[in-house]
Amino acid sequence: MNEPIRDRLVTLRRNLHRHPEPAWREFYTTARLVEEIRAIGVDELAVGPDAYDPADRMAVPDAELGPWIERARERGADPALLDRMAGGNTGAVAVLDRGEGPTIGLRVDIDALFIEESTAEEHDPAAEGFRSEIDGTMHACGHDVHMTWGLAVLEAIAESDFAGRLVVFFQPAEETSGGGCPMAKSEFADGLDYLLAVHVGLDHPTGEVVAGIEKPLAMCHVDATIHGASAHAGKAPNEGANAMHAMGTAIENAYGIPRHSDGMTRVNIGKAEAGTASNVIAERAYMEAEARGETTELMEFMKDRLERTVKSAATMHDCRAEVEVVSESPRADSDPELQALVSEVADGASGIERVLPAADFGASEDATYLMERVQRDGGLATYLIVGTDHPTSHHTPTFDVDEASLEHGVDVLVETIRELESRHPVPHVDPAEADGDARIVETEGRE
Template identity: 70%
Template sequence: MAESVRARLSELRREFHRHPEPGWCEFRTTARLVEELRAIGVDELAVGPEAYDPDDRMAVPPEHRVETWYDRARDHGVDDDLLEQMAGGNTGVVAVLDRGEGPTVGLRVDIDGLFIEESDDGDHLPAAEGFRSETGETMHACGHDAHMTWGLATVEAIKDSEFEGRLVAFFQPAEEVSGGGCPMAESQYAEGLDYLFAAHVGLDHPTGEVVAGIVRPLAMCHVEVTIEGTSAHAGKAPQDGDNAIQALGTAIGNVYGIPRHADGMTRVNVGRVEGGTASNIIAEGVEAIAEARGETTALMEYAKDELTKRFETAAEMHGCEADVTVASESPRADSDSELVDVVADIARETGGIDTVVPTADFGASEDATFLMQRVQRDGGLATYLIVGTDHPTSHHTPTFDVDERSLEPGVEVLTNSILAVAEDGP
């Protein structure tokens, strides 16, 4: 019999850390999750298109990127049949335990990495102890390696317990691009969930602290913009051109001038621009990536509409055309107080936890809110909890790392919270 997940939390987390893959390209990661879930012995496994409708995916990367990571996974020995199930970037897995009459409880963890080259500095623990990312271009710089480890260990612990009911564990792809939450929430596996637990590590909360439920996550959208103009010789005939770069410059200034809203906070950002060919050519095309966020979903929609309008009108002013596409988005959803109380009570009784914070503002965005919103809309309860960890630098940096003392308490809090609602309700 294979050694249990709970006996090798650090080992498993470090294995995931060595092989980070970006959103919708988590082929090797999904295969490794399937291997562990099969060893645990779940009652149902759904991979890729079995778990969700591929048409519901957001922020799907270009085909060439998907194929690159697909080929890497094949070269590393991932089973051909399993790879075929994930063809086209349909990664991720849902695992189900059916244990008789009782509530249906969901558990959601995310699985993707980021396009960050991990530090090789000798003071960076993964580099010093030999589990630094091996890809050279991607990194688990947000703790998803720990999340997957929690997810597997919690499924195993629930299977070995006297749990009565149905556990549905969502190992969700593409969180970093807000691409995977929607298809998971729209799937058959999200139907009839009485309770949902989602979790994150760290987020500036130290080792030994648990936040029982986040509130006020920002609704957000990722936007892709293309501006098309007309090229011309910049010295001989500039009047014959329609300058896409000039249109973009006008648009960027106008985007940052979107008025504040009386109903609450909004955020906008233009994060990347690219275009033009030479200094003596009026640019005929540029591309940009931007985002809008809001304290509520309605405020995000306001910011998104205003951002779109400014790109379109700036392009028109300069004789160009703008195409603005929403690549992905996520709504706001707050943790339910009833589940917050359950998690807080469990955390207070968990070894390694010395501080319990009932709720905290999230301050960023998360597409787990799609699942939370689905559960709440259908009459269930949801919470998104944080298990603190000492991280030497911030999330999304080359020297981010997880304090592995947080692994076991995370499993205990998730497992016992699930058992508590299954036995007694909130």
């Protein structure tokens, strides 16, 4: 690992791609990141429970974590690190503390998805030998790229004459919206003047950069269990309380929840299971659902209606429902001040052909927890997109990236951090006038 990361971006990304791990199981991934971070040399490195309060985690799996730990151990992960990550406390925060200057955060996510990666010859990871080595799990959203960016940016800033504090959040469990909250509540989010979050692709081609997203949907993951009573389906169906029937009613009525006039709202039942045999009245049914809204308030509206719908359907069929909000994330928009700065930086970056100051996100992201925290404390945040040509959509078995975007992301992020350093404090702009001749708003206590 003596070779600079900047000279092995492709190799590093492919190595990470081969070892995908889902939310709160990123044991090998975290150990690999720590190995690289230690080689870079940072002023502070916190892993797992040292990086956040484990009690603040959301969507922690009930499944046994042992096989994932053992797989990481077999692949050479540091045993001491694995012990520290016991219980699924994965992820890390790396800090460069280089004297007087701004405090800048960079957030990258590290988890993968439960998707079986394609073996098709036209799928480059399969053809070139870096397809996922873990059956049923895949980096199908570009988080392998994000981690590579995080490490390369950390190295570049460490080797520069940067003055200030850089905090890089290697955040677990983004796909389940479980890791953003604990990172945002941690001490490492204290006093951030600026926060950069970043994603690859999202239907933006190679050579295009979006300086900041707008209108990410607030969202929540909801699990529901309906308890009924079993009975013989032929002899005495009336003696049962049909949890499956209640579930069917709940699903149909959930999709009938009125959409709100104040903005976009969404609801979806993504998983449903019930019953044991054709001749048995189902005594238990289970559903996994989500609700989204254009604002946090609209998401809360949909969440409340969804919970009420499930419980009412259960009652209708003499059953009982338990509804649990597993995880959620708020809406937080990028600040125009940082959108303008990123636009300026990206416009001068090598290989960048088009810069969009802003774009509607249309999906959800738990980086909004960190964004909201920084903005609430008086700082500025933006979530930028570095485009890449991806042959198929995110979250599909054939997702891949154009590796030219690796250099693009590093260039834009490093130069943005250096510009924030030189221009600090970046004046706040009145949001009401951000689209016109922006008026400077005086700020205090952030220098």
